[in-house]
Amino acid sequence: MHRPARNSSSTISSSPSPSMPSSPLHFFSPKSRETPSSTPEPERRHNFSQSMMEENINNADLILTKWDINGSTYCKLESLFTGDRREAKAYLRSVRNLQKSMHFFLSEDSKSGTLVRAQNLMQIAMKRLQKEFYQILSRNRIYLDPETVSVSYRSSRLSTARSSTTSEDDDEITSTSDDAISEMVMADLKAIADCMISSGYAKECLKIYKLQRKSIVDENLYYLGVERLSLSQIQKLDWELIEMKLKKWLPAVKIAVNNLFNGERILCDHVFSSSPRIAESCFTDISTVGAMSLFGFPELVARSKKLSPEKIFQILDLYDSIAYLWPVIDSIFSFESSSDVKLQVVTSLIKLGEAVRSMLSDFETAIQKDVSKSPVPGGGIHPLTRYVMNYLVFLSDYNGIVSDIVADWPLTVQSPLPETYFSNPSSGDEEASVITVRLTWLILILLCKLDSRAELFNDVSLSYLFLANNLNYILKKVRNSKLKLLLGDQWLIQHEDKLKKYIANYERMGWFKVVESLSKLNQTADISPGLSSELFRGFNSVLADEFRKQAGWVVPDNKMRDEIKVSLAGKILPPYMAVYDRYRGAFGRRPEMEALIRYAPEDLSNLLWDLFFGVTTENSSTTSSPYRSGSSPSSSPSWSARSGLAGRLLQNCSRDICKRSSVHGLCSDM
Known part of the structure; x- marks a missing residue:
């Protein structure tokens, strides 16, 4: 059966579907949004x-x-x-x-x-x-x-x-x-x-980190030779053992600060950069114990009972190392929780400074209380002079540190001294002037002590030679070290003038009898054999006495030795050459005069050259003459080696100089 077709349009209009909206606008109507099947926007976002x-x-x-x-x-x-x-x-x-x-x-x-x-x-x-x-x-x-x-x-x-x-x-x-x-x-x-x-989980993280890194810090410090010592342990150790530990500590502290602690701080800051508080706690727990042991060692050494003035340089080395590293230490241990470490560093510096002051005081006292009563053989360098000047030369190498240590430690002088003595016009550095006062004061104490030691010599001229030798040694040490910059040119000039006076006094008092005898020979108007014999015997006796007496005297410094010899040659050889020519011309080669005038100018020059070596030779031990009978200057073992200088001395004292010079003038200059 054929079923008729239905009109679709009429169907839609006549019988609408209950499940479909009648119009597209239905989806946006308020009524449609309120239906139970719809979901609110916040709830949809929550579900998402x-x-x-x-x-x-x-x-x-x-x-x-x-x-x-x-x-x-x-x-x-x-x-x-x-x-x-x-x-x-x-x-x-x-x-x-x-x-x-x-x-x-x-x-x-x-x-x-x-x-x-x-x-x-x-x-x-x-x-x-x-x-x-x-x-x-x-x-x-x-x-x-x-x-x-x-x-x-x-x-x-x-x-x-x-x-x-x-x-x-x-x-x-x-x-x-x-x-x-x-x-x-x-x-x-x-x-x-x-x-x-x-x-x-920060606690768990930190526990692992601290355990691992602290063991590394402790292990590194152990290999660097850092030990945890107490004051009682230090006091029981011999200084040789303390010095061995000190020598290990000096390079160890540089490595520990620049590499070990610095590296740990960098690592902590990097790993825990999200929390500075955690980074601080971590680094403090890792480093504090080791750092306290490291920086506490200098304090223990400074408090040792075995310190003496000679050990000041080891203490200064400790002070220098800490002072040099302080900016880095301050930067690494900048946390408030690390304040104990920085306090230990400061404490060590303070104790080291106190130890240096104490040793400087002991050094000054040691100079003042020197009890050596034996005169130095030949008027040479006193052991105290060598000790003090070598000490001060080494001390001058630490001038910056010493200046810092003594900056607020005023010098107390019992007697007033000229302010110019402590001046240092060549330096405008205030720190240098602080140590300059200390150094000049210590040298002044030494010079005063040398003055008292010069009184031990029975011969006044030897006392002046002794003072000249020692002052010259002091000046050489000053010129060839940092002491020159610290003491200044004015100090050098003042003491060089004093040295010249010492030498002049030695020459005047040590050779005035010889010069006076020559003067009498030259002042004799009427030459007679009898008078000439008496005067020459007197001259020979005086000359022999002086050479015998001074044969063991010494001038250690080559330059000063030559200068004194040239000066003596200038005072003795010209008048002697005049006497020699005058008497040889007047009496010819008479046998009696040959016995009296037995020293040619070359002989006398050679005798002068043999002085100040501090060795008494066989030829100079005779009481009648510097040479034995029949001997001549050319037979002296040292003549060939010294004839060069003898020739120069003779050239400086030529006949022309002799003719133009007044014997009285030469004596008055002495």
């Missing part, structure tokens, strides 16, 4: 966020359980942070997403099963990260060596180091250099630390 958080947990479950340390053997042996870095990045990213999910569900329902699941996953993740953190610290000690870290930092490579392992460009280590590996390892540690701290 919840689904995203659940998805984060599901994704985290996949990767976290894969690396569960309680899982497969592979996960127990392998590390996330080796080889391909993408797995490690994905792991850390999943932990961060898991943390966000936990915060979300915690705000919704703190007792939800999803939150419990997320918490269990977080515990699995933290156990894994703790293991990774420990493994990186323990397996990469060579790349986390403080020196490597500090060198890397100084070369500014850390400034461009990757701050975390989340960079998309560093999937694996592309460089095998120690610095590059060190940077990568530090970046891994920082990424793990950031993750654990933000997840609330």
Whole structure:
């Protein structure tokens, strides 16, 4: 049967479907939005966020359980942070997403099963990260060596180091250099630390870090020779052992500060850069004990009962090392919690300064209380002079440190002294002037002590030679050291003038009898054989006495010795040459005059040259003549070696000089 077709248009209009809106506008009508089947917008957003958080947990479950340390053997042996870095990045990213999910569900329902699941996953993740953190610290000690870290930092490579392992460009280590590996390892540690701290596991992270790094600090200090000593232990040690420890400490403190502690501070600041408070706590706990032992050693040495003035230079070395390193120490231990370390450094400096002051006082007292009563053989250099000047020369090398130590330690002088004595016009440095006062005062004490020692000589001329020798030694030490800059040119000029006076007094008092005898010979108007014989015998006797007496006298300094000889030759040879020519011309070669005038000018010059070597020769021991009968200057063993200077002396005292010079004038100059 054929069924007639239905009019579709009429059907739609006559019998509308109850499930379809009658018009497209129905979807936007208020009535349609209020139907029970529609979902409010906030609820839809909530459902979307919840689904995203659940998805984060599901994704985290996949990767976290894969690396569960309680899982497969592979996960127990392998590390996330080796080889391909993408797995490690994905792991850390999943932990961060898991943390966000936990915060979300915690705000919704703190007792939800999803939150419990997320918490269990977080515990699995933290156990894994703790293991990774420990493994990186323990397996990469060579790349986390403080020196490597500090060198890397100084070369500014850390400034461009990757701050975390989340960079998309560093999937694996592309460089095998120690610095590059060190940077990568530090970046891994920082990424793990950031993750654990933000997840609330800072305590667990710090426990691992402190345990590992403190053992490294202590081990390095041990190999550097740093010991934990007490004052009682130091007091029981012989100074030789203390000095051995001191010699080890001086290089050790530089390495410890510049490399060890500096590297640890850099590493702490980098790994825990997300929390300065944690970085401070970590570095303080790691370094304080070792630093206190290191910086406490100088204080113990300074308080030792075995200190004496000679040991001042070891104390100054300690002071110098700490003072030089102080800016770096202050920078490294800048945390408030590290104040005990800096206080120990300051305390050591104070105690060392006090020890230096005490030893300087002892040194001054030792000079003043010198009890040597025996005159120095030949009027040479007194042992006290050598001791004091060598001491002061070494002390001048520490002028900056000593100036700092004595800056607020005023010099107390019992008797008033001219202010010009302590002046230093060649230097405008105030610090230098402080130590200048100390040094000039100590030298003045020495000079006064030498004056008293000069009185021990029975011969006044030898006393002046002794003073000249010692003052010349002092001046040489000053000129050839930093003492010259500290004492100044004016001080040198004043004491050089004093040296000239000492030498002049020696020449005048030591040779006035010889010069006076020559003067009488030259002043005789009427020459008679009898008178001539008497005068020449007197001259020969005086000459023999002086040479015999001064044969053992000494002038150690070559330059001053030659200057004195030239000066004596200028005073003795010209008048003697005049007498020699005059009498030889008047009496010819009479036998009786040959016996009296037995010294040619060359002989006398040779005798002068033999002076001041401090050795009494056989030829100079005779009481009648400087030479034995029949001997001549040319037979002297030393003549060939010394004839050059003798010739120069004779040239300086030529006949022309003799004719133009007045004998009386030469004597008056003496």
